[in-house]
Amino acid sequence: MLLAEGAVFSLEPPRGARPQGAHKEKRLCGPLAFTAPFTPILRAKGLTFCCEWIIIEGVMKEGVFHVEHPAEREDSVGKIVAVANQKGGVGKTTTAVNLSACVAALGKKVLIVDLDPQGNSTTGYGISKRSVEMGTYEVLIGEAPARDAIRKTNFRTDVLPSNTRLAGAGLELIDLPGRESRLRKGLAPIQQDYDYIFIDCPPSLDLLTLNGLCACDSVLIPIQCEYYALEGLSELISTLKTVRRKYNSYLDIEGVVFTMYAGRYNLTLQVVEQVQKYFGDKVYQTTIPRTIRISEAPSYGQPINYYEPKGKGSEAYMDLAIEFVKRNRPRDPQPHRRRSRTAKTEASAKTPQKA
Ligand code: ADP
Numbered sequence: 001m002l003l004a005e006g007a008v009f010s011l012e013p014p015r016g017a018r019p020q021g022a023h024k025e026k027r028l029c030g031p032l033a034f035t036a037p038f039t040p041i042l043r044a045k046g047l048t049f050c051c052e053w054i055i056i057e058g059v060m061k062e063g064v065f066h067v068e069h070p071a072e073r074e075d076s077v078g079k080i081v082a083v084a085n086q087k088g089g090v091g092k093t094t095t096a097v098n099l100s101a102c103v104a105a106l107g108k109k110v111l112i113v114d115l116d117p118q119g120n121s122t123t124g125y126g127i128s129k130r131s132v133e134m135g136t137y138e139v140l141i142g143e144a145p146a147r148d149a150i151r152k153t154n155f156r157t158d159v160l161p162s163n164t165r166l167a168g169a170g171l172e173l174i175d176l177p178g179r180e181s182r183l184r185k186g187l188a189p190i191q192q193d194y195d196y197i198f199i200d201c202p203p204s205l206d207l208l209t210l211n212g213l214c215a216c217d218s219v220l221i222p223i224q225c226e227y228y229a230l231e232g233l234s235e236l237i238s239t240l241k242t243v244r245r246k247y248n249s250y251l252d253i254e255g256v257v258f259t260m261y262a263g264r265y266n267l268t269l270q271v272v273e274q275v276q277k278y279f280g281d282k283v284y285q286t287t288i289p290r291t292i293r294i295s296e297a298p299s300y301g302q303p304i305n306y307y308e309p310k311g312k313g314s315e316a317y318m319d320l321a322i323e324f325v326k327r328n329r330p331r332d333p334q335p336h337r338r339r340s341r342t343a344k345t346e347a348s349a350k351t352p353q354k355a
């Protein structure tokens, strides 16, 4: 695999070498060709490449760096993130589609689950709903294993697609055993195949969304900065509390992301302030601007980083993906803590012991 177009990377200097001009962080536009002084270093080092915090290894062929898929070397994380907000039109689907594609572009193994009967994330990935014989509905009802229903795409992300039958699932689920945890059970066998699984929830707090919330480790909440943005947020929060108490005690808030953001308006700033007061550092630094290209991309069946790789929308979702992966990186072991413990041990060893 080539290093994904749009990925942010920085070149790692060899140990002991002084960083040079080219060591700065860059965004990749097209296949990467190395030039001196990096080529000899990378050859000598077996080609270690630093993509933000992710060390990617690979081989150089004819001037292009071919990256090994990180999943071939590491165990997958298998974190499930539900993109939820019961308000419609706030950018859940847009965020689920584009964030998943951008996280995949960073070398992660990603699945998106379309839990909305409208199937917009299915079509957003270029899959016609009519072609979907097995999808989220069949997995929920227990008619198909997720592995058989998952579709590969040309965008590095796999899709568990939705079809119109999903619209009836809400009612059908009522009579089924474990009606709120059927998605969780359905996804369990394939969870470890992926680093991240995003669930695009419908705009409601019904049994479908409840399945999404019971299946996930965390919820990502897109908020559109408009007058009614805060309305319904308290309802969502109380639903999350109930789900945590009754069904899924591990449920966490992944973050809040502002979509269709226009920073210069007073109203936007007021909404941002209110949301920040409540969610604190759960609010993402990256905001998604309103752009025509973002709204056009689904009609071409492409995520924004493929539809317009060098545009503002692509840049914003790529930044969001980087922030997302950074927040989720495993905590580094903290050498200073170990050192301080050693220092303390040494100090206490030196302290004369009272008899
Ligand atoms: P939801 O899934 O929450 O109902 P969508 O993601 O479908 O919301 O977005 C609602 C509408 O807003 C869609 O027509 C979509 O194309 C448009 N939209 C979403 N985000 C943006 C954006 N950043 N810029 C322009 N249009 C957007």
Ligand code: MG
Binding pocket: 092, 093, 094, 116, 120, 201, 202, 203
């Ligand atoms: Mg939607």
